[in-house]
Every structure is written in C-alpha cells, then in structure tokens.
Amino acid sequence: MSGSSADNRRAGAIGQGGEIGRAAEAIRGGRLVVFPTETVYGLGANAFDAEAVARIFDAKGRPGDNPLIVHIADIAELADVTRDPPEIAYRLFERFSPGPLTVVLPRNPRLPEVVSAGLQTVAVRLPSHPVARELIRLAGVPVAAPSANRSGRPSPTDLGTARRDLGDRVDVYLDGGPCEIGLESTVVRIASGASVEVLREGAVTREMLAEALGHPVRGGAPPSAAESPGTRHAHYMPKARVIPFDGDLPFGALGARAAALVCCREGPDLRDAQLHTGVLVYRFDSLEEYAKSLYRVFREADERGCDRIYAELPAPRGIGRALRDRILRASGEGHS
Numbered sequence: 485m486s487g488s489s490a491d492n493r494r495a496g497a498i499g500q501g502g503e504i505g506r507a508a509e510a511i512r513g514g515r516l517v518v519f520p521t522e523t524v525y526g527l528g529a530n531a532f533d534a535e536a537v538a539r540i541f542d543a544k545g546r547p548g549d550n551p552l553i554v555h556i557a558d559i560a561e562l563a564d565v566t567r568d569p570p571e572i573a574y575r576l577f578e579r580f581s582p583g584p585l586t587v588v589l590p591r592n593p594r595l596p597e598v599v600s601a602g603l604q605t606v607a608v609r610l611p612s613h614p615v616a617r618e619l620i621r622l623a624g625v626p627v628a629a630p631s632a633n634r635s636g637r638p639s640p641t642d643l644g645t646a647r648r649d650l651g652d653r654v655d656v657y658l659d660g661g662p663c664e665i666g667l668e669s670t671v672v673r674i675a676s677g678a679s680v681e682v683l684r685e686g687a688v689t690r691e692m693l694a695e696a697l698g699h700p701v702r703g704g705a706p707p708s709a710a711e712s713p714g715t716r717h718a719h720y721m722p723k724a725r726v727i728p729f730d731g732d733l734p735f736g737a738l739g740a741r742a743a744a745l746v747c748c749r750e751g752p753d754l755r756d757a758q759l760h761t762g763v764l765v766y767r768f769d770s771l772e773e774y775a776k777s778l779y780r781v782f783r784e785a786d787e788r789g790c791d792r793i794y795a796e797l798p799a800p801r802g803i804g805r806a807l808r809d810r811i812l813r814a815s816g817e818g819h820s
C-alpha cells in the first residue's frame with residue numbers, strides 16, 4: 485500500500501502533462517487553445533503563425549485593429565519577439581514576472597504584423613499560472629493570446645465560461661480552475677526618457693511600479709488611437725446595465741464590508757435591494773476578492789436575467805484603480 489499515493493500522484497501528473505502536451509501540439513499545428521492564466525483565461529495560437537493568429541480574431545469576433553498580447557515562458561525569449569528592449573524592460577520583467585504585467589516594446593520584425601494589428605510595437609507578458617507556463621514551454625513558440633471571450637463580453641475567469649462563449653471555434657480547452665486574480669494584466673509602455681506609463685490598470689499597481697522604479701508612474705492618459713487601438717473598443721460589458729455607486733451612497737442595510745455588488749431584476753431603488761425578491765447581493769471582504777469575482781458576477785447576473793448591476797466603486801488606490809476602470813468601462817462611461 486505504501487507506494488500507492490505516490491503512484492497516483494505520478495499518474496495524475498502524467499495525465500495532466502499529457503493533456504498540456506496535446507494542447508502544445510495543437511499550438512504548433514496552427515490550432516487554437518483556451519488556457520488558464522492567473523488573470524483570466526486566454527485564447528492562444530502560435531504567435532509566429534499569421535494564419536493561426538488570424539483565426540483568433542475570427543473566433544473572438546475581434547476587430548482587426550486591436551493588437552494581441554504575446555505570452556512567453558522565460559525572460560530569455562524576449563529577444564525572439566521584441567527588438568532591442570531597453571534595460572528598464574528587463575528590470576520590470578525581473579521584478580514582476582512571471583505575473584500579471586504586460587510590457588509594450590518594439591516588435592521583432594520576425595513576428596507577423598497581424599499579432600500587433602500592424603503596430604511597430606508588441607505587448608509581451610510572462611504569465612505565472614503553471615499550466616500556461618508549461619503550455620508555452622512545451623509548444624516551444626511564443627503564444628499570442630487575448631482573453632478567451634467573444635469580443636465585448638467580460639473576460640472568462642473559469643473554463644466553463646470560455647467554453648460557453650467560444651464553443652467549437654476552439655480546438656482544445658485546458659482547465660486550470662478559477663483564475664486567482666480575475667482582472668486582466670496591467671499593460672505598461674515605456675515612454676521616451678525611460679518613464680513607465682500605465683495603459684491598462686491591473687494587479688501590478690501603479691504604487692508597486694513606482695516602488696520598483698523609484699519614481700512616480702503615470703497612468704490614465706489615454707494613448708492615441710494609433711498607439712493602442714484596443715482602448716477605443718467597448719469592453720467588459722455584461723448584458724445588464726452596470727450602475728457604479730460610491731461607498732458612501734445609501735447602502736447601510738448591507739452592513740460592514742470592503743465592497744459590494746447588487747444585481748436586480750426591475751424593482752425599486754438601491755435602498756430596498758435586500759427586500760426585493762430576485763435580488764442578488766454579493767459582499768467582499770477585500771478588494772482582491774472583489775476583483776476575483778467581478779466578471780463571474782457579471783456573467784451570473786446575466787444568466788439570472790438581472791437587468792441592473794449596482795457596483796461599488798472602490799477608492800483609486802492599489803487594485804482599486806483596476807476595479808474602477810473595469811466597472812466604469814462596463815457602465816459605458818468608458819475610459820478612466
């Protein structure tokens with residue numbers, strides 16, 4: 485009996501390795517794979533295969549002018565996808581990777597233009613999820629991947645949601661459980677003078693970047709359409725209307741909590757939310773929990789036929805900035 489649990493573990497590991505191995509083969513064969521990352525699920529293809537990358541745009545219904553993120557497994561692979569990355573890029577990757585940071589850098593001309601929607605730059609990220617890392621490593625090529633949702637829908641934070649969105653448009657689905665972070669990666673670019681600017685807020689916060697770099701980090705300045713075309717498009721939208729509210733608006737009945745989301749079908753105003761049938765109330769003990777749950781709740785509200793989602797806006801600090809950004813975009817208020 486003594487060896488059996490070790491044997492089982494080994495069998496499990498081989499089983500999983502086999503699955504990831506088959507997915508890696510699919511990537512090399514020009515096919516599409518949905519895979520988990522620590523932020524959200526991704527829809528991946530071989531970044532060097534222009535036809536496979538074009539299929540990502542088709543499967544998502546994504547506008548062709550919205551560039552993709554290229555995922556690598558090791559900092560050494562930066563040289564394959566970028567051209568002369570500045571020293572500060574290495575500093576950022578060494579400090580925050582693997583993890584939820586994406587850096588926009590000059591594109592290696594070997595990389596097909598379709599990945600970057602024709603831009604001379606490419607967005608690069610080194611995810612920390614073990615399944616993502618193993619997939620990229622076994623594929624032996626960088627993996628271009630947007631979030632695994634149909635364009636305009638909230639990013640999927642579990643496999644079932646990705647599958648419901650993309651169905652048989654995708655060849656292989658890899659499960660890695662619910663995503664740890666739940667919001668997409670922080671996207672930064674390096675401006676002239678080696679200063680870092682945040683193009684999309686995420687779990688690597690401006691405060692963390694500033695601490696690592698030793699100078700304040702700007703953000704929120706919307707890049708011009710030519711620099712980051714994706715920021716023009718609608719994002720993160722559930723079907724229900726999202727109504728942001730500040731923590732100090734009347735909501736006392738909910739009691740103490742770090743943040744709350746309330747989903748309703750018709751019915752009266754916020755104050756009566758708890759009394760009304762068909763009302764879903766979610767409370768979160770931390771902003772991290774809120775971030776992890778936001779897109780799941782958006783989807784749940786849609787499935788339950790709610791027509792409004794009241795979403796509390798956290799203070800613009802730390803991960804609160806990313807939450808505010810996604811909530812405001814989902815509400816149609818757009819860029820923040």
Ligand code: TXA
Pocket residue numbers: 521523524525526527550551552553586588600603605606607609611629630631632667668669670671683684711712713714715
């Ligand atoms: O966490 C994430 O970043 C997830 C996982 C799968 O890695 N991916 C993700 O990809 O959210 P996507 O395609 O949904 O968002 C990519 C963002 C878009 O806002 C896009 O405009 C921006 O990155 N982006 C990509 N390439 C860019 C470039 N060359 N210059 C500026 N922005 C770029």
Ligand code: MG
Pocket residue numbers: 630631639
């Ligand atoms: Mg996306």
